Amino acid sequence: MASTKSDPKKESPEKEKNEDKESKIDINKYKDPTGVSIEKLEKSFWLFRHRKDFKNSLIVFLVLLCIITWGYALFGYGKYLIVGMEEDKKMLKELTGPLLIKHSQVLKFAPKELKLSELNVIRDNQKFDLAIKITNPNPHHGGIFNYCFEAGKEKIKCGKNFVLPRDSKYLLALSQKINQKGRTTFNINKTNWKKLDYHKMPSWKNFKNERIDFKIENVELTPANKSKLSEEINLSDLSFSVTNNSGFGYYEVPFNILLINYNKIVGLNRYSIYNFKSKEKKNIEISWPNLNFTSGNIKIIPDINILNPEIYMKPGGTGETEDIRNRKKKKQNIQDVIE
Secondary structure, three states: OOOOOOOHHHHHHHHHHHHHHHHHOOHHHOOOOOOOOHHHHHHHHHHHHOHHHHHHHHHHHHHHHHHHHHHHHHHHHHHHHHHHHHHHHHHHHHHHOOOOOOHHHHHHHOOOOOEEOOOEEEEEOOEEEEEEEEEOOOOOEEEEEEEEEEEOOEEEEEEEEEEOOOOEEEEEEEEEOOOOOOOEEEEEEEEEEEEOOOOOOOOHHHHHHHHOOEEEEEEEEEOOOOOOOOOOOOEEEEEEEEEEOOOOOEEEEEEEEEEEEOOEEEEEEEEEEEEEOOOOEEEEEEEEEOOOOOOOEEEEEEOOOOOOHHHEOOOOOHHHHOOHHHHHHHHHHHHHHHO
């Protein structure tokens, strides 16, 4: 039986050719049909080889974090035991002890006193008209005060009045008899201050402008010699119109009327409009006896306490047509019965 043997000389060239082909293949260019590249395999293999290193690093980090946090907590607690407890004891003694406030601090926040001008005294035959200007310098406080006009030991007129925050007003006492001779004075006995509630009125300026909004026009004063009211009596005539431009109705709106000549008050009067509704216009005519005023400035100033809720008319209610004068008579009758 004949055997076949391969010739090593013939096989060697073929093997060399195959080896050359394998050496020329670039493994990085290999594309796996599943989508996994050689680069991803190398990264995954690197992470797998160093997984223990990552685990050890995480453990070291957590141990250091625990040491730092527990060290800080123990340091703070130790500091409190040494220093903080003594400071707490001192603070507790101060809080439980008497509260001492310096007088200068009280005066710093306390309302300032009302400012008064010179007292104006105008003689009208056997009677006198008195007027004084009162100024409230406080921007956050309104004042209710008791006052008294006096001549010597005689009390001419006493009462209660108001002044709005950072406002000036004239206080009048008309047709007063002064029996005693001497200097006429004005005194404020007591002032009760009311602080503005800025939760209800964030802006005092807007609050005031919305409520005191009266347009006064067509002011005309007719002297007695030109007036047709009376030929025998010295009777002048003052006429003007007032429009309530505010969104509020008022049971009573008093107006102080000042006649000024060369910066001096020469005439005083007062007139009230009752049940003055919003957007309503009133034509006013006043007879003024014994007036010798022919030229100068005429000031007509509303005098209402807009901080008093009782002055506002209730829209749509029964009180809308109620005359405030009847209410005042009822109160006066009740006081007379009590007395």
